[in-house]
Amino acid sequence: EKGTYPHYMLKEIDEQPLVMRKIIQNYQDDQGNLTIDQEIIDAMNDADRIYIIAAGTSYHAGLVGKQFIEKMAKIPVEVHISSEFGYNLPLLPEKPLFIFISQSGETADSRAVLVKVKEMGYKAITITNVLGSTLSREADYTLLLHAGPEIAVASTKAYTAQLAVLVILAEVTAKSRGMKLGLDLVHELGIIANAMEVLCNEKEELESIAREFLTVTRNAFFIGRGLDFYVGLEGALKLKEISYIQAEGFAGGELKHGTIALIEEGTPVIALATQESVNLGIRGNVQEVAARGAYACIISMKGLEAEGDTFVLPEVHELLTPLISVIPLQLISYYAALHRDCDVDKPRNLAKSVTVE
Numbered sequence: 575e576k577g578t579y580p581h582y583m584l585k586e587i588d589e590q591p592l593v594m595r596k597i598i599q600n601y602q603d604d605q606g607n608l609t610i611d612q613e614i615i616d617a618m619n620d621a622d623r624i625y626i627i628a629a630g631t632s633y634h635a636g637l638v639g640k641q642f643i644e645k646m647a648k649i650p651v652e653v654h655i656s657s658e659f660g661y662n663l664p665l666l667p668e669k670p671l672f673i674f675i676s677q678s679g680e681t682a683d684s685r686a687v688l689v690k691v692k693e694m695g696y697k698a699i700t701i702t703n704v705l706g707s708t709l710s711r712e713a714d715y716t717l718l719l720h721a722g723p724e725i726a727v728a729s730t731k732a733y734t735a736q737l738a739v740l741v742i743l744a745e746v747t748a749k750s751r752g753m754k755l756g757l758d759l760v761h762e763l764g765i766i767a768n769a770m771e772v773l774c775n776e777k778e779e780l781e782s783i784a785r786e787f788l789t790v791t792r793n794a795f796f797i798g799r800g801l802d803f804y805v806g807l808e809g810a811l812k813l814k815e816i817s818y819i820q821a822e823g824f825a826g827g828e829l830k831h832g833t834i835a836l837i838e839e840g841t842p843v844i845a846l847a848t849q850e851s852v853n854l855g856i857r858g859n860v861q862e863v864a865a866r867g868a869y870a871c872i873i874s875m876k877g878l879e880a881e882g883d884t885f886v887l888p889e890v891h892e893l894l895t896p897l898i899s900v901i902p903l904q905l906i907s908y909y910a911a912l913h914r915d916c917d918v919d920k921p922r923n924l925a926k927s928v929t930v931e
């Protein structure tokens with residue numbers, strides 16, 4: 575039930591700190607260490623390459639998940655869009671492991687791939703919010719999101735839950751391989767939950783950013799480098815599906831290879847700057863677009879902020895920034911849709927689960 579909330583989307587955005595704490599609890603053993611079924615960890619360790627298969631927001635979570643698994647557990651990962659994978663099968667190694675990410679567990683495009691890889695005799699894990707869903711039943715193993723029902727068409731809490739489960743999977747796998755990570759993930763995820771709470775209390779500011787940048791525009795761009803690029807893709811999807819503003823996410827460095835031609839006087843460009851190693855690079859990109867008339871909205875992280883930034887995120891572990899940087903983008907999209915009188919929870923032409931290929 576929506577309770578006092580005007581929309582499910584807003585309620586689900588606000589539930590994210592709670593979901594984060596629930597995930598930590600559900601994946602903790604009696605000693606407080608993160609844990610995952612040994613069979614799943616064995617499957618991870620047996621694999622010579624991991625294939626993440628998903629659609630929409632879940633695909634965007636997969637892009638971030640690849641970084642978690644490669645950086646922490648040192649297993650190579652490829653991320654594929656479900657609807658492309660079936661007829662565009664890459665050359666597979668000897669022992670691939672498939673991870674399907676699906677909030678609903680019912681996405682037909684993803685299921686088609688699952689059926690195919692099972693026929694080929696490969697192992698599959700499904701990361702889903704729905705126990706007993708088709709993708710959960712048909713895979714060898716399931717990891718649950720524990721996010722509670724997600725009703726709004728625009729996925730919000732499922733995305734951050736997917737990231738949390740992926741990083742836990744990466745950590746537990748890494749530890750099983752004897753790797754020293756130099757990071758206490760339970761502690762860091764606790765910091766994430768607190769930061770999420772702070773952000774959910776900054777609605778007024780984010781509403782006024784949405785009003786300032788997105789009330790009248792036809793289009794908007796999201797730019798970032800590294801992890802910020804992937805979050806930008808998710809921000810653009812959120813904005814386009816509920817506000818009908820034509821929105822695209824780009825890698826900052828790719829702008830000058832074409833997209834910058836679209837920048838006109840007043841075009842909103844939302845730039846994410848949460849990664850120290852590329853901070854100078856993304857700020858250079860902001861200058862390039864601003865010099866061509868773009869109206870730049872810079873979302874940075876504490877410690878990396880510069881004068882004139884539009885919004886500053888609380889400081890969290892650099893690898894985990896996508897778990898919080900997406901929240902202002904979710905809220906900005908929500909308010910942009912609201913200001914434009916759109917049906918936030920049920921955008922046109924879209925269904926919550928896409929059960930046809």
Ligand code: M6R
Nearest residue numbers: 630631632676677678681728729
């Ligand atoms: O249930 P799934 O995670 O498999 O759904 C995948 C996409 O259909 C879904 O993420 C879609 O892109 C959302 N509307 C995004 O907000």
